[in-house]
Amino acid sequence: MAQIELSGIERVFKLGDSEVHALQELSVSIERGEYVAVMGPSGSGKSTLLNLLGLLDRPNAGTYRLEGRDVTTLSPDEQAEVRRTRIGFVFQSFHLVPRLTAAENIALPLMLAGIPPVERHTRVAQALQDFGLEPRAGHRPEELSGGQRQRVAIARATIMRPAVILADEPTGNLDRSTGQDVTHLLEELNASGVTLIVVTHDPVMGGRARRRLMMEDGRLLQDVREPAPA
Amino acid sequence: MTPADTLRFATRAATGYPLRTALMVLAMSIGVAAVVVLTALGDGARRYVVNEFSALGSNLVIVLPGRTATGGLGLGNLITSTPRDLTVRDAEALLRAPLVTRMAPLSVGNSEIAWGGRLREAMVVGTSGDYVDIRAFRMAEGSFLPREDLGRAAAVAVLGTKLREELFGSDPAVGRMVRVGDRRLRVIGVLGKTGQGLGMNTDELVFVPVATAQAMFNTNNLFRIIVEARSREAIGPAKQQLEDIMRLRREGELDVTLITQDAVLGTFDRILGALTMAVAGIAAISLAVAGILVMNVMLVAVTQRTAEIGLLKALGATGRNIRLAFLTEAALLSLAGAFTGFALGHLGAWGLRLAFPVLPAWPPDWAVFAGIGTALTTGILFGVMPARRAARLDPVQALSRR
Ligand SMILES: Nc1ncnc2c1ncn2[C@@H]1O[C@H](COP(=O)(O)OP(=O)(O)OP(=O)(O)O)[C@@H](O)[C@H]1O
Ligand SMILES: [Mg+2]
Numbered sequence: 001m002a003q004i005e006l007s008g009i010e011r012v013f014k015l016g017d018s019e020v021h022a023l024q025e026l027s028v029s030i031e032r033g034e035y036v037a038v039m040g041p042s043g044s045g046k047s048t049l050l051n052l053l054g055l056l057d058r059p060n061a062g063t064y065r066l067e068g069r070d071v072t073t074l075s076p077d078e079q080a081e082v083r084r085t086r087i088g089f090v091f092q093s094f095h096l097v098p099r100l101t102a103a104e105n106i107a108l109p110l111m112l113a114g115i116p117p118v119e120r121h122t123r124v125a126q127a128l129q130d131f132g133l134e135p136r137a138g139h140r141p142e143e144l145s146g147g148q149r150q151r152v153a154i155a156r157a158t159i160m161r162p163a164v165i166l167a168d169e170p171t172g173n174l175d176r177s178t179g180q181d182v183t184h185l186l187e188e189l190n191a192s193g194v195t196l197i198v199v200t201h202d203p204v205m206g207g208r209a210r211r212r213l214m215m216e217d218g219r220l221l222q223d224v225r226e227p228a229p230a
Numbered sequence: 231m232t233p234a235d236t237l238r239f240a241t242r243a244a245t246g247y248p249l250r251t252a253l254m255v256l257a258m259s260i261g262v263a264a265v266v267v268l269t270a271l272g273d274g275a276r277r278y279v280v281n282e283f284s285a286l287g288s289n290l291v292i293v294l295p296g297r298t299a300t301g302g303l304g305l306g307n308l309i310t311s312t313p314r315d316l317t318v319r320d321a322e323a324l325l326r327a328p329l330v331t332r333m334a335p336l337s338v339g340n341s342e343i344a345w346g347g348r349l350r351e352a353m354v355v356g357t358s359g360d361y362v363d364i365r366a367f368r369m370a371e372g373s374f375l376p377r378e379d380l381g382r383a384a385a386v387a388v389l390g391t392k393l394r395e396e397l398f399g400s401d402p403a404v405g406r407m408v409r410v411g412d413r414r415l416r417v418i419g420v421l422g423k424t425g426q427g428l429g430m431n432t433d434e435l436v437f438v439p440v441a442t443a444q445a446m447f448n449t450n451n452l453f454r455i456i457v458e459a460r461s462r463e464a465i466g467p468a469k470q471q472l473e474d475i476m477r478l479r480r481e482g483e484l485d486v487t488l489i490t491q492d493a494v495l496g497t498f499d500r501i502l503g504a505l506t507m508a509v510a511g512i513a514a515i516s517l518a519v520a521g522i523l524v525m526n527v528m529l530v531a532v533t534q535r536t537a538e539i540g541l542l543k544a545l546g547a548t549g550r551n552i553r554l555a556f557l558t559e560a561a562l563l564s565l566a567g568a569f570t571g572f573a574l575g576h577l578g579a580w581g582l583r584l585a586f587p588v589l590p591a592w593p594p595d596w597a598v599f600a601g602i603g604t605a606l607t608t609g610i611l612f613g614v615m616p617a618r619r620a621a622r623l624d625p626v627q628a629l630s631r632r
Contacts, residue, residue, distance in 0.1 A: 056544060056625045077548050084546020095541045095629065099246030109545045111235045156545070 001068050002029035003163065003195055004053065009062035011048050011218070022048040023059070024218045030197070030211075032163070035190045037206040038199045040215030046199040047168055049215070053197065054087050054166045055079045067163065084113055088157030088194075090167035090186070094149040096141040102148075103128060103137040106155045113160065127155040131185070147178030154185055164195045171205065183208065231551045240558035244566075247531070251563060254527050258567020258605055259574055261517035265601035266575020266593045268513050271582060272506030274591035279498050281590070289462055290364070290491040291469050293324070293455040293476070297485050314485055315451040318380045318440060323475055324457055329468035332458040334361035335380065335440045339447040341411040343436055345397045352393060354410060354436045356443020362421075364458050367432070370394075372404040372419030375439055383441035387415040392433035394420045410436060411446050465490050510597055514604055520567070521608025528560050528616035532623075539620050540628025549621035556617035557610065564609020568602045575601070 011023035022045045030036055038046045051057040052064065055071060064072045071082060096105045103124050110120040128134045131151045141149055150170060157165055167186060171179030183205055190196040200206050214222035231239075244251050295316040321335040337356035342349055359377035362369070374388055387410060394403050406417050415438060424432040444450060459468035469488050477484050532539070539552055575593060582591040 051626050054544065056629070077550075080543070080546050080548040082546075083544065089544045091629070095537060095544075097538050097541070099242060104242075108542070111239070112231050112542070112545055112547050112551060114232050114235075160546075 003032040003034075003067055004028075004030040005063075005065040006052075007063055009052065009059045009064065011045070011052065011057070012060050021218050023052070026062070026218070026220055028213065028220060028223065030195060032195055033190070033193050034195055034197075034211060035187070035209045036195075036197045037209035037212045038197065038215060039201070039203075039206045039212055040221070044215040045218040046215055048218075050166050050168050050197065050199055053164070054089055055083050084109060085160060086163045088160065088162040088165045090150070090153055090157050090165065090170045092169040092172040094141070094146075094153045094173070096149055096152060098141055101138050101140055102133055102144065102152045105141070105152055106133075106159055108156060109160045123159060127159050131155045145178070146174050147181055150174060150178075150182050151185065154182070154189075158189060158194070162194065164197065165189060167196070167198045169199055169201065171200070171202065179205075231547070231554075236551075236554050236558050237562075239555055240562055243531075243535075243555070243559050244562050250527060250531070251566075254524060254563050255567040255570055257523045258517075258520045258564055258609065259571030261513065261520040262568050262571025262601045262605050263574035263578060264513040264516050264571075265510055265597055265604075266572065267578035267582070268509040269506055269597035269601075270575070270579035270591040270593040271589075272502065272509045273594045273597070274582070274586075274589040276499060276502035276506060277590045277592075278588060279502060280495060289459040289465055291457045291459060291465060291472060292489045292491070293320075293457060293472065294487045294489070295451060295454075295485070297487060314480065315449075316455065316486060317450050317452065318444070320476065320479060321452065321455045322380060323479055324455060324472055327457075327468060327471035327475055329460050329464045329471055330457050331460055332360040332364050334358045334364050334456045336361075336453045336456065337440050337443040337447065337449070337451075338453040339443065341436075341446065343393070343397065344409040345406060346401075348397050350393065350396060352410075352434065352436050354438060354443055354446065356438050356440040356446075358440060361437070361456070364456055365424075365432075367424055368422035370420045370422040372417070374419055374421075375437060378439075380439075381441055382439065383445050384439050385413065385415045385442065386418045386439065388419040388421060388437040389417060390421055390431075390433040390435045391423050392431070393436065410438065413442070413446060415442070506594070506597075510600065514600070517601070517604045518608055520605070521564075521612040524560055524564060524609045525612035525615060527563075528556065528613055529619070531559070532556065532616050532620045535620075536623060536628045536631045539623050540625045540631070543623075543625035544629060553617045553621040556620045557613050560613025560617070561606070561610050564605050564613075567609070568605035571605065572598065572602060 006029070007027045009023050009026040010021070013020040013022055026049070038049060040046055048057065052059055058072060063070055066082065066086065071079065074082065097108070106127055107120050107124045110123060128137050131154065133148065133151055133155065136144060136148055141152070144152065165186065170186065171182050174182060186196055186198065187208070198205070198209065206212055210225070212222070212224040213220055214224065293316065318335055321333060324330060325333045334357045339354050341352060341354045343352045344350070357375065358380060359375045362374040370391055372388070375386065376384065378384070387408060389397070389403060397403070397408070398406070403417050403420055407414050408417055421432065438446070457468070457472060459465045469490055472488060473484060476486050542552060579591050579593055582589065
């Protein structure tokens with residue numbers, strides 16, 4: 001049984017009279033621990049797919065099974081629970097809470113999960129150490145560089161030890177070398193067994209993934225399993 | 231999310247936007263402070279008047295001749311078309327009521343007073359020695375009228391301080407003989423300054439024994455009788471006892487009117503109490519306005535923090551988590567406003583007391599509770615709508631907002 005199974009997914013946005021088919025007839029399955037890059041031109045439905053996978057959005061048709069469970073029919077609170085415990089998000093624009101320190105931002109998912117402060121503290125301290133953020137623990141996002149911000153965001157996405165990490169253009173706002181650092185960080189997490197799904201425009205980053213989903217007009221155009229020739 | 235975390239999160243959110251928070255706390259606190267200060271003013275005025283009345287002498291029942299109550303056309307009314315005189319004997323009889331401690335008859339008339347070529351119009355009050363104690367007057371010189379048989383028409387007089395000033399100037403007054411009407415009376419005392427006491431100014435009166443006054447004005451009728459009850463609680467029962475005594479002396483018919491000071495006071499108390507309530511109501515409106523402000527500020531906060539709400543949802547926050555967080559924030563802001571207002575209001579009341587030392591401007595407890603309570607409820611009620619809006623935001627669209 002695959003970790004993620006999408007079958008016959010449709011996502012239609014209505015804009016006045018016109019309809020935008022952001023996703024059409026999409027069926028794909030992803031195994032535990034896979035490293036998948038989602039690629040394609042702008043507007044091809046990559047972000048829509050990722051939001052769906054992260055249970056932030058519901059399909060108009062089709063089924064989504066996560067770890068064998070049909071999650072499209074869950075109640076909003078049950079979906080929130082799945083997001084909290086099984087999924088980690090990394091965004092292009094980091095999405096850190098500006099008034100909270102790096103440590104507090106990392107602790108947010110633990111707080112939402114109701115984990116007691118003592119355990120929270122040790123887990124955040126460990127994460128700060130793992131991601132080399134210890135000297136920045138008390139700094140607010142505006143006092144951090146882009147690379148540091150994204151590392152805080154990745155630390156936050158992994159603090160609940162999720163099964164899947166969804167990253168939408170995680171290096172889109174970073175320069176080449178910090179972008180590479182972030183890519184390496186994500187790949188290390190993948191190496192430890194977490195499923196990694198990355199949306200990217202960068203062919204180099206896409207090329208590093210063992211599997212690429214090529215999207216166009218909301219359809220899956222190609223599903224490439226081997227590393228692309230360099 | 232535990233309640234403690236919700237509280238901490240909301241506190242960080244409130245302190246994270248200091249200007250916004252300060253303005254809202256200010257608006258809320260002005261409302262609460264207005265309630266506290268205005269009710270302190272109203273209640274201070276009420277207490278001032280009550281105190282002034284109490285200064286007239288405490289626990290008094292006043293007996294007047296004639297029945298002013300609206301009796302029907304009964305047989306009794308037909309027989310006694312004119313009321314019988316209220317006499318000194320009646321007054322003495324009243325003293326037999328067990329709940330009565332002191333009594334002073336009053337006989338009043340206008341006359342002239344002369345000394346050493348100076349002549350003045352003056353109001354003459356015939357009364358007893360207890361009058362000075364009932365009214366709690368202080369003597370400036372000499373002593374008040376002697377406590378003796380009310381039938382004795384001693385040729386003595388006690389002067390009000392202003393009258394003494396006008397007649398004698400810097401000369402000594404006690405021991406001098408003055409002429410009042412056609413009688414020569416010895417001045418035995420001068421009252422201390424009493425100020426204005428409801429209508430007639432005591433400082434301009436001449437006090438003489440009641441029998442002297444009655445002889446002077448050739449009457450047996452008393453103007454009224456002032457009776458002092460044992461305590462405030464005893465006023466009602468004492469009045470009953472006095473009525474019984476008077477009825478007994480009038481063959482079962484009550485042809486006098488008894489007024490308790492309480493009734494007069496009660497009226498003033500009610501009027502000023504109502505005034506205080508009205509003022510509190512007006513101040514409460516400013517609180518409602520502050521509540522609407524809370525709502526708008528929170529709506530702006532939801533818009534400002536749309537991306538944050540989207541993020542929290544992506545991190546697994548439930549709608550309830552977000553609703554509670556924003557509601558707690560609104561409650562915290564109103565709480566801070568309420569207590570700042572409470573402090574400001576007490577400061578204002580303190581200022582009032584400093585500026586008007588005669589005014590006991592303390593805010594009543596009910597007003598303080600009502601003020602703080604209204605602030606909290608409006609703040610929370612008006613916080614519900616923004617909180618629900620936040621909880622209902624679509625996470626994808628919220629996240630795409632920057
Ligand atoms: N909320 C929405 N309402 C209407 N149309 C939408 C909405 N979200 C996405 N779309 C449309 O759906 C299509 C797919 O959008 P999506 O954001 O998934 O593209 P994308 O592949 O992520 O593009 P990019 O590379 O620019 O991020 C686009 O045509 C977009 O205009
Ligand atoms: Mg996109």
